[in-house]
Amino acid sequence: MIGAAPAAGRLRPALAAITATLMAVLVLCLGGCTAITGRVTHYTPSPAAPQGRADCLATSYWNEPLMTAPPGVAATMGSVPQGFVPVDVVECSPGQRIFRQASTEPAWASILEQHLSGDYGPLLAALAEQSERQDGGACVAMAETIPDLWLVDATGKAVHIEWPHDACGFTKPGVRQALAALTVTSSKSIDVRPSDAVEPVTPPPARILAGADCMTTAHWYEGNGLADPSAKDMGGIPEGFVPVSAVECTAFGSNVTDARGTWRTITQKRLTGDLTPLVKAFRGPSYKAVGKLVCEASLEIIPDVWLVDAAGRAIHVQWPLTACRKSQPGTKELLARLHVTETTVLKAVLQPAPQPKTLPPATPTSTTAER
Known part of the structure; x- marks a missing residue:
């Protein structure tokens, strides 16, 4: 979803509803980093299923009428499989949406696809962190933009990774920090725009x-x-x-x-x-x-x-x-x-020098003495 509010049913009051859709382009959850009550448990998602290639259009939260994600995306997402060695990292971020003046139909939608290289060790360590869920508790309503993340190995196989998150559904900071340390080797905008727009x-x-x-x-x-x-x-x-x-x-x-x-x-x-x-x-x-x-x-x-x-x-x-x-x-x-x-x-x-402010001259007045 690019620049729009989440679809109905996307607001979740507790961690119990946090699923693989956390890899969404835009997640709006009732979260805030401090749980008020409730027991916090830790878990690691099932390993992501190897796929033929990275696909920035394959996001479980894609809610764009101009683009349709393949079915069953969330079921293939997960943690980094044991022994998977990446040689490329693909980050998919929301791009711009432009609307026609006389219609609610978008005239343009895009996703930014970037390939990142460098030392993947810190990124793999951050992705290995366990996620958290809480039984009960309350969090503050906030929004977080989460890019989709793919790892690609030397054979071309790709895995669609779920970000580790805290008890309120927000991503843990290590992944963003590790991504920021990598170098962009290529970048392209995946655009969909009708020819008449x-x-x-x-x-x-x-x-x-x-x-x-x-x-x-x-x-x-x-x-x-x-x-x-x-x-x-x-x-x-x-x-x-x-x-x-x-x-x-x-x-x-x-x-x-x-x-x-x-x-x-x-x-x-x-x-x-x-x-x-x-x-x-x-x-x-x-x-x-x-x-x-x-x-x-x-x-x-x-x-x-x-x-x-x-x-x-x-x-x-x-x-x-x-x-x-x-x-x-x-x-x-x-x-x-x-x-x-x-x-x-x-x-x-x-710049012109500031001019001193002057008061207008006083208006002369006449008085008549009392007799």
């Missing part, structure tokens, strides 16, 4: 320039900004351009004051690391609406990104956007995986 748009190639310039930004949020609002040189990654580093420019930064006054700033970060997943994401298309869509009224801060090649030449990359002009799921996460080598705060716009 949105259509792909591919930008022309960006112009190759002498270097990155954070003062030229398409995402400057100041009406009197000095940046080029048209960003005329932006575009897709030209054929044959091989980036070796990146520059991130974020216009929403803290003000800086010097002898001349107070400045609005742009934060410039130089980044290195494996750019392959990010470049693949930037090569993806954007989308535009064919008809009218209902989009969330919210401001998203989208940093400008420049890609730099070995000769120091740079291109100003056009972000892949959804039909609601939001960044495509997963792109920001891939950017955050790079390593920051240098951070510079650029003085961009000198």
Whole structure:
């Protein structure tokens, strides 16, 4: 389920109803980490059944009319089987939903599929923790987003893992911490969108320039900004351009004051690391609406990104956007995986000096002496 309330019957008053559906995309349970009363017991779910491949559409809590999960998903989920050695980890997270203006039918639904690599030892240790259930007791109503998790071995077999949870149904923190320590090796958005709702748009190639310039930004949020609002040189990654580093420019930064006054700033970060997943994401298309869509009224801060090649030449990359002009799921996460080598705060716009407040002049009055 992406961005919607749980279906009827998904609210559970106690741990007795917590089942394999805890691997849901969105779990809303009566939980809170402190049980008021009740006896807590520990258990380990049955081993997950090996399957032919990882499938991000196979989630027991998928409640999306545009996507249908195969039946019996919950029955195949469980703990890591004895002797199972993963060579790949697949995390499936909820993506965006976009609705048509004149209908409750979604025009777009997506799941973000990410493959993770690194030292799987801490993750396996966290997944080996026992889950808890309580007999009676009460918990506070809270929501938790739980990605689906698959482990894949060298033969290609995959197991769909149930996260260990506490007595109130919330996941234990070790799994999230272990996942955060892994590296994203590939990422893709599994999208379903009717052909009459949105259509792909591919930008022309960006112009190759002498270097990155954070003062030229398409995402400057100041009406009197000095940046080029048209960003005329932006575009897709030209054929044959091989980036070796990146520059991130974020216009929403803290003000800086010097002898001349107070400045609005742009934060410039130089980044290195494996750019392959990010470049693949930037090569993806954007989308535009064919008809009218209902989009969330919210401001998203989208940093400008420049890609730099070995000769120091740079291109100003056009972000892949959804039909609601939001960044495509997963792109920001891939950017955050790079390593920051240098951070510079650029003085961009000198703010007008505050004017002293003055009271209006007093209105003269006349008085007449009593006689």
